Amino acid sequence: MRTIGEAAAELGIESHVLRHWEHVGALTTRRDGNGYRVYDDNALEQARTVLKLRRVGLSLPQITAAMSPKKSAAQTVVREKIAALESEVLRRQQAIAFLQHTVECRHRYLDDCPDCATFVREA
Template identity: 80%
Template sequence: MKTIGEVAAELGVEAHVLRHWEQVGALTVRRDGNGYRLYDDTAVEQARTVLKLRRVGLSLPEVVAAMAPKKSAAQAVVRAKIAALEDEIARRRQAITFLRHAVECRHRYLDECPDCSSFVSDA
C-alpha cells in the first residue's frame, strides 16, 4: 500500500491531481480508518493508465469514458480521439505545406500570391 504522496512522486504528478482524478471518477482509491487514501497495486496501475490517456490527449471526461467497464463504450471514445488526432495531423500537414510555400514564395506579400490566397480560402 502506498500513500498519495508516494504515488504522486512515482507518477511525477502533484497529489492534488490524483485527488481530482478521484473526484471526477477516473480513479478509485481505498481509504483507511482515518480517511487517508491508500493506493494498492490496482489503484496505482489505474492512476498510471489515467496518466497515459491524459498524455495522449484525452480529456478527463474522455478518460473516464475510455476506462468504462463496457468495452464498446470505451472503444467508441478511443476511436473518436483517433479520428480527431488524424484530423489534426491533416491540418498540421496543410500548415506545413503553406509555410514551405511561403518561405519560397516569389511574391513580396503573401496576399499577392494566388497560391497563398487559395490556401487561406481553403482553410
C-alpha cells in the same frame, strides 16, 4: 501499499491531482482503517493509465468512459479521439505546406501569388 504522497511522487504529479481524479470518478482507491487513501499496485497502474490518457489529450469525462468496463463505450471514446487527432494532424500538415510555400514563394507579397491565394481560399 503507498500513501497518496508516495503515489503522487512516483507518478510525478501533485497529490491534489490524484484526489481530483478520484473525485470525478476516473480513479478508485481504497482507504485504510484511519480513512487515509492507500495505493496498491492496481490503483497505481490505474493512475498511470489516467495520466497517459490525459497526456494524449483525453478529458477526465472521456477517460472515465474509456476506462469503462463496457468495451463498446471505451472504444467509442477512443475512436472519437483518434478522429480528432487525425483531423488536427491534417490541419497542421496543411499549415506546414502553406508556410513552406510562403518561405519559398518568389513573389514579394503573398497577395501577388496565385498559389498563396489558393491556400488562403482552402482554409
